[in-house]
Amino acid sequence: MPFLRPKFLTVAALFAPSILLPADLPPSPWMPLRQQALAASSAGSFDKAEEILRSAITSHANLGGAAKDGVGLWNQLGLVHQAEYRWEEAAQDFRHALEFNQRVTEPNTLQTASVLSNLGTISQSQGEWKDAEKYFRQAYALLEEKQLKETATAGPVLNNLALDLQQQGRYKEAESFYALAFAAFRRIQGENTLEFARLLVNAGAFDFEAGRLSDALAKQRRAIQIQNTLPFVRDDDRGYVMNNLGLTLFALNEFSEAESSFLKALELEKHGPPRLSIRVIEVLNSLAVVETRIGRLVAAEQYSQEALRLADQRLGKNDQIFASIWNNLGATAVAQHDLRKAKRLFEKARQRWIETVGRDSPKYSSTLSNLAGLEAKHGKHKQAQTLLTEALRIDQARWGPVHPQVAIDLANLASQAFFQRHFDEAIGLYKRAEFMQAAMLGSKHPEVAGTWRNLAVVYEVAKQDANAETAYRNSIEAFESQPGTTNPALSKCLREYAAFLRKLQRFSEAEQTDARASRIEVKTAINAERADSGRRSGMAFQN
DSSP states (O other): OOOOOOOOOOOOOOOOOOOOOOOOOOOOTTHHHHHHHHHHHHTTOHHHHHHHHHHHHHHHHHTTOOHHHHHHHHHHHHHHHHHTTOHHHHHHHHHHHHHHHHHOSSOOHHHHHHHHHHHHHHHHHTTOHHHHHHHHHHHHHHHHHTTOTTSTTHHHHHHHHHHHHHHTTOHHHHHHHHHHHHHHHHHHTOSSSHHHHHHHHHHHHHHHHTTOHHHHHHHHHHHHHHHHHSSOOOHHHHHHHHHHHHHHHHHTTOHHHHHHHHHHHHHHHTTSOGGGHHHHHHHHHHHHHHHHHHTOHHHHHHHHHHHHHHHHHHSOTTOTHHHHHHHHHHHHHHHTTOHHHHHHHHHHHHHHHHHHTOTTSHHHHHHHHHHHHHHHHTTOHHHHHHHHHHHHHHHHHHHOSSOHHHHHHHHHHHHHHHHTTOHHHHHHHHHHHHHHHHHHHOTTSHHHHHHHHHHHHHHHHTTOHHHHHHHHHHHHHHHHTSSSSOOHHHHHHHHHHHHHHHHTTOHHHHHHHHHHHHHHHHHHHHHHHHHHHHHHHHOOOOO
């Protein structure tokens, strides 16, 4: 029978805002202290940097220092607080810098743009995207007005503006600003800097959201390459990129590599400050998703329970991360055939999404799709269709009419049309989904293979044998192109194709196809046993 795709919830691809260092100014009495603070920050000694800067700020106030020096001192202190994720203090520091800037007869344009852009990153951290956009546009307008677009400040400002537009779902505008940012970096700073790595992280997240997974993968690997050449990169910055790499690999069905990337991210994130516990929880949540897809359900549940334990300890009881964990625990329960438990978990997640992100969020639509799957398992296909139609509406509003997530929604709706024996409708929906998936993910992607397999089943039941055979062959060819020699989805498709061949009385071909499926199933069982054995001996969670 056609299958309905469950929707797991990993954390969305993370972004890395660019912070702008204070612009170089003429020598002043506080320049040596600022340089000492910068050196301490670069080495990760933020407490020492803060101590130096506060001493300089006190001296500046007592001696009635020039306003232009106050701009630099407060901006640099804001960067220290921002690096420690002390957002409110950083915002206050940057506002102090702007106050001093207003007292300067001829403000330094690069310094002003730096402060404005850094205030924008604070707004981003609070999810205040419109406010952030205002700051970034003001910063870039200053650079344009003073003909300073060819300075090192331009690239990071453009990167931040592109990121901000992306978060607002304004993809065409975001794409144009990312292009401008890449051009600016390559003209002015080159590619071997931490800021260029941050641009790659953001542009990779943009490609991930747009369904351009191979492009996202290339950018993430390049960002890691750059980080490895730099003398000092914070562990949580490295964890950022490893997490995004894992998300992309997971979307490409490269589950083993995705798991490895998430485990590396988890190890790196452990070293972050306690206020970043959310990142550890999110990686644990992603690991649970990977284990569920692989079929290691005990491990999946352990990761989810550890994520819940940490969330209970370190986050507010109403945090939205609980909804994501419950959603994924529900998907694990479905795989364990415990549908009552799954329904309870999905309903908890659904309510928490309503309370935190509202009914128009793709997160909410993901849980609606999973509830639809439960309705379908109980034979309530009209109810499932209603839920899936709402999920499609939400996802199209967020991503537009052509997106891999929208294709999954169409395929899920097609499965419900099939069960209601609306075969022409099901075929039309599957064709739309396959066309979209092939265009955005490639004709050999696992999602395309799965859609061809579903089409084959519909054609077979509708007694369109020639179309059914073509669809089975397309599905098998796509599954065979995936890495590795043990693909349970391929063996299942081969079994179904063998049964179809017997109906056509092509018994020799059916026997050969069954033999291929058997070889895959034996290898799958052996590999699973080895993996579970290794997992039992090596699994541990951080405290």
